Amino acid sequence: MIKCDIHKNLHGAVDKMKLDIDLTIDRRSFLAIYGASGAGKTSLLKILSGLMKADSGVISFDDTLWFDNEMKIDLPPQKRSVGFVFQEYSLFPNMTIKGNLEYALRKGDSKKTIDELLDIMQIKNLAESYPKNLSGGQQQRVALARAVVQKPKLLLLDEPFSALDDALRSQMQEYILKIHNRYALTTIMVSHNKSEIIRMADRVIELENGKISEDEEPSHLFQIKKLKVNALVLNIDRDQLKIEVDLTGISNFVKVGLDQIEQIQVGDTVTLEIEYSGGKVTVEGAVLVL
Amino acid sequence: MFDWDPILLSLKLASVTTVILLILAIPIAYWLVYSRFKFKAVVEAIISLPLILPPTVLGFYLLLAFSPSFFTGSILNSLFGTSIAFSFFGLVVASVIYSLPFMVHPIRSGLSNLPESYSDVSKVLGKSKLTTLFKVLLPNIKPSLLTGIVLAFAHTLGEFGVVLMIGGNIPSETRVASIAIYDEVESLNYASANTYSLILLVLAFIILLLVSSYNRNYLSRFWK
Numbered sequence: 001m002i003k004c005d006i007h008k009n010l011h012g013a014v015d016k017m018k019l020d021i022d023l024t025i026d027r028r029s030f031l032a033i034y035g036a037s038g039a040g041k042t043s044l045l046k047i048l049s050g051l052m053k054a055d056s057g058v059i060s061f062d063d064t065l066w067f068d069n070e071m072k073i074d075l076p077p078q079k080r081s082v083g084f085v086f087q088e089y090s091l092f093p094n095m096t097i098k099g100n101l102e103y104a105l106r107k108g109d110s111k112k113t114i115d116e117l118l119d120i121m122q123i124k125n126l127a128e129s130y131p132k133n134l135s136g137g138q139q140q141r142v143a144l145a146r147a148v149v150q151k152p153k154l155l156l157l158d159e160p161f162s163a164l165d166d167a168l169r170s171q172m173q174e175y176i177l178k179i180h181n182r183y184a185l186t187t188i189m190v191s192h193n194k195s196e197i198i199r200m201a202d203r204v205i206e207l208e209n210g211k212i213s214e215d216e217e218p219s220h221l222f223q224i225k226k227l228k229v230n231a232l233v234l235n236i237d238r239d240q241l242k243i244e245v246d247l248t249g250i251s252n253f254v255k256v257g258l259d260q261i262e263q264i265q266v267g268d269t270v271t272l273e274i275e276y277s278g279g280k281v282t283v284e285g286a287v288l289v290l
Numbered sequence: 291m292f293d294w295d296p297i298l299l300s301l302k303l304a305s306v307t308t309v310i311l312l313i314l315a316i317p318i319a320y321w322l323v324y325s326r327f328k329f330k331a332v333v334e335a336i337i338s339l340p341l342i343l344p345p346t347v348l349g350f351y352l353l354l355a356f357s358p359s360f361f362t363g364s365i366l367n368s369l370f371g372t373s374i375a376f377s378f379f380g381l382v383v384a385s386v387i388y389s390l391p392f393m394v395h396p397i398r399s400g401l402s403n404l405p406e407s408y409s410d411v412s413k414v415l416g417k418s419k420l421t422t423l424f425k426v427l428l429p430n431i432k433p434s435l436l437t438g439i440v441l442a443f444a445h446t447l448g449e450f451g452v453v454l455m456i457g458g459n460i461p462s463e464t465r466v467a468s469i470a471i472y473d474e475v476e477s478l479n480y481a482s483a484n485t486y487s488l489i490l491l492v493l494a495f496i497i498l499l500l501v502s503s504y505n506r507n508y509l510s511r512f513w514k
Binding site for chain 2 (some may be wrong): 051080103
């Protein structure tokens with residue numbers, strides 16, 4: 001269990017702000033941090049990892065004190081067993097992909113972990129390449145693999161998908177969930193993306209001006225009854241009365257009425273009404289609005 | 291009369307100075323980039339002084355500092371057993387001070403241009419500052435290191451005022467090429483002055499040519 005009760009004065013881009021966070025996180029949970037930019041999300045991750053020092057407060061992980069300003073305890077990031085994936089991937093350009101992962105290895109640790117990670121992240125064929133030759137999605141996977149080489153207790157993700165397109169996003173989400181479960185991690189992810197949070201996290205906090213304004217199950221925080229979305233028609237199946245549409249990079253089949261199917265053509269953009277229930281989108285129940 | 295000694299002495303001085311500077315400048319540049327010391331600006335100004343100070347001014351004060359009648363000079367002299375003014379060792383000390391900014395500045399700008407997250411990542415991965423410096427930071431600023439090495443070497447090679455002030459003109463000890471040229475011209479030996487000059491010119495050209503072709507290769511390897 002992570003206990004984090006910290007205060008820090010931040011000098012933001014616009015004005016000063018006080019970060020006041022009192023948070024308890026269960027082991028193996030997946031927490032998302034949501035909020036406008038400048039609300040203190042990244043600062044909170046940096047304080048948890050030890051890269052930034054809180055002015056006062058206590059941080060503990062299970063029975064280990066990471067930070068206690070009264071007892072003058074401040075474990076350096078090197079000793080906190082944290083994995084951190086930064087917004088910019090920050091792979092070391094002078095090392096190969098394998099080199100990047102090996103650098104992360106602790107002295108005396110087996111290289112088996114690296115092979116396993118290369119496998120899980122499907123980057124085995126890139127092992128000898130240099131980061132500059134990789135696409136954004138590939139670099140992100142390497143960065144994620146590198147962050148978990150040491151099997152950290154806590155994985156911190158700072159908007160890990162912000163530079164990826166939607167198709168890669170959903171792929172990365174799967175990789176992260178795989179890693180999260182495989183290594184029994186406690187994961188904290190900063191994200192702006194509601195669907196991502198609903199899909200991945202089991203709890204979400206919203207930060208506003210350095211304070212926690214909401215602390216909810218993701219589906220509750222973002223509960224929307226019905227949503228209208230635009231989708232591109234990829235295919236029309238006139239026999240089955242179905243159309244195949246592109247919804248944020250994933251193709252889905254939507255049932256349509258006989259009179260509706262006459263009016264659409266492949267390549268049209270149509271409006272769909274989609275229901276949210278329990279935080280999940282049910283595309284099956286989508287209704288075409290004409 | 292032309293002899294090779296001044297040229298060799300110049301090369302020796304430049305090489306020794308460059309090696310010492312490389313060892314000194316890396317920690318200084320690192321400190322300048324990462325320290326939160328209040329009076330960092332003062333230190334920066336002191337390091338950059340040789341850039342604008344007339345070499346004779348620096349030479350003059352070094353001469354005073356090396357003089358046995360000064361406490362610094364007497365300490366240095368008793369430390370090394372001999373007077374360091376008008377010696378090769380004195381020249382090395384002076385060159386190191388004189389060329390310091392030429393080594394520090396490229397390395398500093400190289401380091402400060404690296405994304406901050408490189409050292410953050412390395413820290414979170416449990417690596418010490420030293421490991422981070424040698425395995426991550428320095429290998430990624432190779433072009434800056436090379437620039438620093440070449441500038442410091444070339445600057446020392448072309449040094450005249452400081453050498454004249456504290457080195458004098460002792461053959462095989464402090465008579466470097468630039469001094470020899472001046473000396474030959476003074477004694478109207480234009481032919482050997484020309485030989486020295488030509489050698490320095492060609493040397494400078496070759497160094498720069500090597501650097502630029504190395505950098506091109508380096509960069510193309512990087513971008514391919």
